Amino acid sequence: MSFSELMSIWWPEQSGVSVLIWCLIIILLMWMARTPAHKTIRSFSLVIRNAMRMASHSVTALEKRLMERNREVLLTAGMQETERYIEREFQRVEDVVTRDLSGYPSLQRDLKEQIIRIDEDYRESSEVPPVPKNYIDAIEAVNKINSNGDSMVANVLKAIHATMKRNCEKETAEYRRASKQRHKLLKTMMPYWRNLSKTLESVEKKIVGLEDRSKVIDSQIEKYEQIMAKTNLAERILTSSSITQFFTSALVLIVALLGAYVNFQLIALPMSEMVGGASRLGPMRASDVAALVLVFFEIVLGLFLMEAFQITRLFPIISALNDKLRRNMAIAAFVLLFIFASVESSLAYMRDLLAADREALTQSLAGVAVAAPEFRWITTVGQMVMGFILPFALMLVAIPLESFVHSLRTVIGMVGVFMLQVLAFIIRQIGSLSSNIGYVLLNIYDLIIFIPLKLEEMLSRTKQKPEPEKTDVEMTPVES
Amino acid sequence: MRTILVSRVLKKLVQLFTVATLTILSACSDGRSHATSVMLLLDTSGTYTNELEKAQSIINYILATLTSGDSFAVARIDSGSFSEKDIVAKITFDDRPSAANSQKRAFQAAINDMISAVKSSRYTDISGGMLQAVEFLEETGAGNRHIFVFSDMKEEIPEGHVRDFPINFSGVTVTALNVTKLRSDNVDPREYMDRLDDWSSRVQSNGGVWRVVNDLERVEGLLQGGAK
Numbered sequence: 001m002s003f004s005e006l007m008s009i010w011w012p013e014q015s016g017v018s019v020l021i022w023c024l025i026i027i028l029l030m031w032m033a034r035t036p037a038h039k040t041i042r043s044f045s046l047v048i049r050n051a052m053r054m055a056s057h058s059v060t061a062l063e064k065r066l067m068e069r070n071r072e073v074l075l076t077a078g079m080q081e082t083e084r085y086i087e088r089e090f091q092r093v094e095d096v097v098t099r100d101l102s103g104y105p106s107l108q109r110d111l112k113e114q115i116i117r118i119d120e121d122y123r124e125s126s127e128v129p130p131v132p133k134n135y136i137d138a139i140e141a142v143n144k145i146n147s148n149g150d151s152m153v154a155n156v157l158k159a160i161h162a163t164m165k166r167n168c169e170k171e172t173a174e175y176r177r178a179s180k181q182r183h184k185l186l187k188t189m190m191p192y193w194r195n196l197s198k199t200l201e202s203v204e205k206k207i208v209g210l211e212d213r214s215k216v217i218d219s220q221i222e223k224y225e226q227i228m229a230k231t232n233l234a235e236r237i238l239t240s241s242s243i244t245q246f247f248t249s250a251l252v253l254i255v256a257l258l259g260a261y262v263n264f265q266l267i268a269l270p271m272s273e274m275v276g277g278a279s280r281l282g283p284m285r286a287s288d289v290a291a292l293v294l295v296f297f298e299i300v301l302g303l304f305l306m307e308a309f310q311i312t313r314l315f316p317i318i319s320a321l322n323d324k325l326r327r328n329m330a331i332a333a334f335v336l337l338f339i340f341a342s343v344e345s346s347l348a349y350m351r352d353l354l355a356a357d358r359e360a361l362t363q364s365l366a367g368v369a370v371a372a373p374e375f376r377w378i379t380t381v382g383q384m385v386m387g388f389i390l391p392f393a394l395m396l397v398a399i400p401l402e403s404f405v406h407s408l409r410t411v412i413g414m415v416g417v418f419m420l421q422v423l424a425f426i427i428r429q430i431g432s433l434s435s436n437i438g439y440v441l442l443n444i445y446d447l448i449i450f451i452p453l454k455l456e457e458m459l460s461r462t463k464q465k466p467e468p469e470k471t472d473v474e475m476t477p478v479e480s
Numbered sequence: 481m482r483t484i485l486v487s488r489v490l491k492k493l494v495q496l497f498t499v500a501t502l503t504i505l506s507a508c509s510d511g512r513s514h515a516t517s518v519m520l521l522l523d524t525s526g527t528y529t530n531e532l533e534k535a536q537s538i539i540n541y542i543l544a545t546l547t548s549g550d551s552f553a554v555a556r557i558d559s560g561s562f563s564e565k566d567i568v569a570k571i572t573f574d575d576r577p578s579a580a581n582s583q584k585r586a587f588q589a590a591i592n593d594m595i596s597a598v599k600s601s602r603y604t605d606i607s608g609g610m611l612q613a614v615e616f617l618e619e620t621g622a623g624n625r626h627i628f629v630f631s632d633m634k635e636e637i638p639e640g641h642v643r644d645f646p647i648n649f650s651g652v653t654v655t656a657l658n659v660t661k662l663r664s665d666n667v668d669p670r671e672y673m674d675r676l677d678d679w680s681s682r683v684q685s686n687g688g689v690w691r692v693v694n695d696l697e698r699v700e701g702l703l704q705g706g707a708k
Binding site for chain 1: 514515540541543544547548549550573575576577578580581584585588
């Protein structure tokens, strides 16, 4: 029986009337089943709402746990970072103390010797020569005495004057000599003073350097204390630092990837001369795979080299090795890297030869006279140098990689928290929407059967027995 | 202690490379040959020999495009083309690009010699040449197979030769190059259309892809696309 037949079952000739009869039956049935239908709709919407609320609570709890975990990870990472920083600073201080202040006894001895010399010179120069007597007045007084024409008196006076004048000159000369000697002694003191000043200046510089280091250490210790205390400020600073590190290191890694691509292009063609250009590994040519492996191997060697120098600490096992073993490892990695760089350089040279041959062939096939381009050696040398330098440049990728890996953990955690927040919000919205839909459905239900409801209400009024509408009061729309 | 640590480091390294290699191998293998093999058939019948100089540029283009591991052969279409003697030159390029370049030079020289000394044949056994080409392509086992026919596509078979049987063109792209119009085509162009339609249906009904390229200035991408 089709739907149209079913609809016209009551009055096959008048389908409209038949449909109307169906509607009346349905309305009557709906009016009769109003209370259980309302209960069903209400309970169904409540079930969904409660389930969504519970799910939302669970997601929120998960989000909080994840936030807590992120916080722990962030603070631990920050703590380790600060510890490393402080350790490095102390190492530098130790280096300064060992290198510079280990010579402090000899420095003290030098200073003492210089001070003694200066002291001796000073003592010697402190002996002031006797000031010449005041002969001038006496000579002038003798000179002014009148001999009253007596030649004998005049001779005596002349003799006295000459003697006094001679003595005066002698003492003045003696005084000048003594002063000169004194100035000479003072002059010899000058270099010692300068030496002393220089020595003290160098000591001051070292002390100031140490003072600066101690300030840095102080600030790091303060940061460390904040991290230990798990303050919000420390968390905010570390988060901000992590995000900055993430983007910066990602940017550098992109540049490094481009560098790796250039490196790959440099050796892919000549590699086909070594491993064959026809064999394939899936859609990739074996020569391309070999070139990629070589580039990746160089990057890995660079990583190990950086690890061995303890510039990065991606592998705890390498950090745990003793110094001698790490040094040997660094030497081995460097030697291998050097060999690979040399191989790359020669491959770059071969690439140039192959390119030239190919160019000549293309010209020959095109019927053009084969001409050797001028200054080709520049590109040859450039390619060779690039082939040699790039592996070492790629070695440095370990530093941004470490930053990226460390900051990625924080960023993924943050993204996870954000996703959970969004999920919790969506679930809450679904819960409140289901509640509101339930409310709307109840109203639609009552709207469909409004005629029998109205009749019922009128009958109730006539009987003076009003019944409260339980469902309408209970079911109210929920705000999200 | 030291030995244990070193062995751990080495173990990690080996694990890392094994995983990387296996990932690459499993992700990349599709079991299909990526080599290209090409057979160029040159019509040497009647006045079409005058057109052969144009074929040289096509051959040079194909030589410049093919790489190590690819195969290339040039054969004549004459009175009875299903013969090894009609293959002027054939080669599979060496794995090493430098050796492949030398082979290309030698191949080019062989073709130049052939074109300068070509004699016109009485009949045009295109079907025989096609059959020969399909066999050659099958032997190479290449993933991309092309037959280029440098001809007016007017077949004239000597009496007694049987060529009216289907040829398996499955996986082969057949490209007719420089299909010149004959004097009779000028009188009734339907002959030209019918000729091309016949070949098109013959190739396509046997699993091949049919193309016609008359503008030899636009041969870029000649080895791209086609049957897979």
